Amino acid sequence: MAIAEFLTAGEMILLRKGYPGFFEKLSQVSLRGDSFREIFDILGDRILCADSDSWIEQRKTAHMCFKSMEFRKWVNETSLKEVGDYLLPLLTQAARKGCTVDLQDVFLRFTFNTTMNAVFGRDLKYLTSESPNTVAQGIDEAQEALTYRVLMPTLIWKLQRWLNVGAEKKLAKAREIAERFIEKCISVVRDDFLRGVEKYSLLTTYMKLSKTGDKFLRDTTLNVLVAGRETTASTITWFIWLTSRNPRVEEKIIEELRLVVSEKKVAERDEGGVEEKKQPWVFHPNDLRGLVYLHAACCETLRLYPSIPVTRRVVMKNDVLPDGSSVGSGMQILVSYYSLGRMPWLWGEDCLEFKPERWINEDGTPNQEKVSKLFAFSISPRTCIGKDLALTQMKLVTATLLFNFHVQVAEGQSGSIRTAINLLG
Numbered sequence: 170m171a172i173a174e175f176l177t178a179g180e181m182i183l184l185r186k187g188y189p190g191f192f193e194k195l196s197q198v199s200l201r202g203d204s205f206r207e208i209f210d211i212l213g214d215r216i217l218c219a220d221s222d223s224w225i226e227q228r229k230t231a232h233m234c235f236k237s238m239e240f241r242k243w244v245n246e247t248s249l250k251e252v253g254d255y256l257l258p259l260l261t262q263a264a265r266k267g268c269t270v271d272l273q274d275v276f277l278r279f280t281f282n283t284t285m286n287a288v289f290g291r292d293l294k295y296l297t298s299e300s301p302n303t304v305a306q307g308i309d310e311a312q313e314a315l316t317y318r319v320l321m322p323t324l325i326w327k328l329q330r331w332l333n334v335g336a337e338k339k340l341a342k343a344r345e346i347a348e349r350f351i352e353k354c355i356s357v358v359r360d361d362f363l364r365g366v367e368k369y370s371l372l373t374t375y376m377k378l379s380k381t382g383d384k385f386l387r388d389t390t391l392n393v394l395v396a397g398r399e400t401t402a403s404t405i406t407w408f409i410w411l412t413s414r415n416p417r418v419e420e421k422i423i424e425e426l427r428l429v430v431s432e433k434k435v436a437e438r439d440e441g442g443v444e445e446k447k448q449p450w451v452f453h454p455n456d457l458r459g460l461v462y463l464h465a466a467c468c469e470t471l472r473l474y475p476s477i478p479v480t481r482r483v484v485m486k487n488d489v490l491p492d493g494s495s496v497g498s499g500m501q502i503l504v505s506y507y508s509l510g511r512m513p514w515l516w517g518e519d520c521l522e523f524k525p526e527r528w529i530n531e532d533g534t535p536n537q538e539k540v541s542k543l544f545a546f547s548i549s550p551r552t553c554i555g556k557d558l559a560l561t562q563m564k565l566v567t568a569t570l571l572f573n574f575h576v577q578v579a580e581g582q583s584g585s586i587r588t589a590i591n592l593l594g
C-alpha cells in the first residue's frame with residue numbers, strides 16, 4: 170500500500186477528504202471478521218478480535234476496569250515506582266559510566282513491567298534483570314510469526330502450522346510459554362483473591378465482576394499485554410528520537426518542567442518542609458497531567474509515528490462511505506493511521522515536520538479541533554481503551570529522561586522503521 174494514501178481497498182483509493190463521520194460509518198458497515206480472528210488466533214475471541222455483541226459486552230467490562238479510580242491510582246503508583254526505583258538508577262549509572270544504552274530495549278522492559286503490574290499486580294523487576302524474559306521474548310517471536318501469517322498466502326501458513334515447521338513452529342512454542350506463564354500468574358492472583366488478600370490488579374477487578382473462567386482470563390490478559398507493551402514503548406522511543414533531533418522542542422519541554430519543579434519547591438517551602446535538593450528529579454504523574462506543551466509533543470509523536478500504523482476491517486454489506494465511495498460485502502479495508510497523520514490537507518504543508526505547536530492555540534490552550542484528529546488511538550467507538558495509561562507512562566518517562574539527562578543518538582543510528590506486526594496491522 171502506498172504510504173501517501175489515506176485508505177485503500179485492493180487497488181482502489183477510497184477516501185480523501187471525507188473523513189468526518191468515517192469511523193462511525195466504518196463501525197456500522199464492517200467487522201474485524203473471521204479471517205482476522207483466524208490469523209490472530211492466539212488472542213482468542215477477546216476484545217481485540219471480537220465483533221458485535223461479544224465486543225460490546227467486553228468493551229463495557231473493560232471500560233469499567235480501565236476507567237475506575239482504583240485502576241488509575243494503581244497505574245500512577247506502579248509507574249512512579251518503576252521510574253524512581255529502576256529506570257532512573259539504571260540511566261544514572263549508564264550516564265556516569267558514559268555507556269551507550271539501547272533505549273528501545275529499556276522502554277520495552279519498562280512497559281512490560283508496568284503492564285504486568287497493571288494486569289497481575291506483579292513486579293517482575295524486568296528492568297534490572299540481566300537475563301531476557303522468556304515471556305516478553307515469546308510475545309516478540311509470536312508477533313514476528315504473525316507478520317508471516319499476514320504476508321503469506323493462507324494456505325502456506327496453514328500448511329506450515331499443520332507440519333509444525335518454520336515460523337509456525339516458533340509461534341506454537343512462544344504461545345505455549347506465554348500461556349503457561351499467564352496461567353501461573355492467574356492462579357497466584359486467584360489464590361490471593363479467594364483468601365481475601367486485598368491487592369489491586371486488573372485481574373482482581375475482572376474476578377470481582379464474576380469473570381472467572383480460566384480461558385476468559387488468560388485470553389483477556391494476553392490481549393492487554395499485547396496491546397499495551399510494544400505500542401507504548403515504541404512511541405516513547407520515537408518521542409526521544411524526535412526531541413533529540415529537535416533541540417528547540419527539547420528546550421521548551423524542559424522549560425515547562427522547570428516551572429513544575431520550582432512550583433513544587435515553593436509549595437514545599439510554604440508547607441514548612443525542608444527543601445531537599447532532589448537530583449535526579451522524579452515527577453509525579455499528577456504534576457504532568459496539565460502540561461500543554463508536553464502533551465502536544467506526545468500528540469505530535471503519535472501523529473508522525475503511530476505505533477499501530479494500519480488497521481483492517483471486513484465489509485459486511487454493500488454501502489457508501491462518507492466520501493461517496495461504494496464498498497462491497499466481503500471487501501477488506503485497510504485504514505492507515507500513519508498516512509492520516511501525514512496528509513497536507515489535514516495538517517498543512519509542514520505536515521512532515523515535528524511541531525508540537527500545531528496542537529496549541531495562540532492563547533496557550535490545547536487546540537481541541539486538532540485533538541479530535543489524533544487518529545493514533547483510533548476514533549470512537551473502537552478507540553484505544555488504554556489511551557490514558559499510555560499517555561501517563563509516556564509523559565512520566567519522557568519528562569524524567571529529558572529533565573535529568575541529555576540524550577545523544579549514537580552514531581550510525583538512522584531511525585529506520587522495522588517491519589513488524591503490531592497486533593492489528
Ligand code: HEM
Pocket residue numbers: 216217228284392393394396397398400401404471475476477479480481544545546547550551552553554555556558559593
Ligand atoms: C501509545 C500507545 C498506544 C497506541 C498508539 C494504541 C493504539 C490503539 C489503536 C489504534 C486501537 C484501535 C485498533 C483498531 O481499531 O484497529 C487500540 C485498541 C486497543 N488498545 Fe491501544 N494503544 C496504545 C496503548 C495501549 C495500552 C497501554 C493498552 C492497555 C494496557 C491498550 C489497550 C487496547 C485495547 C484493549 C484495545 C482494543 C479496544 C477495542 O477494540 O474495544 N492500548 N489501541
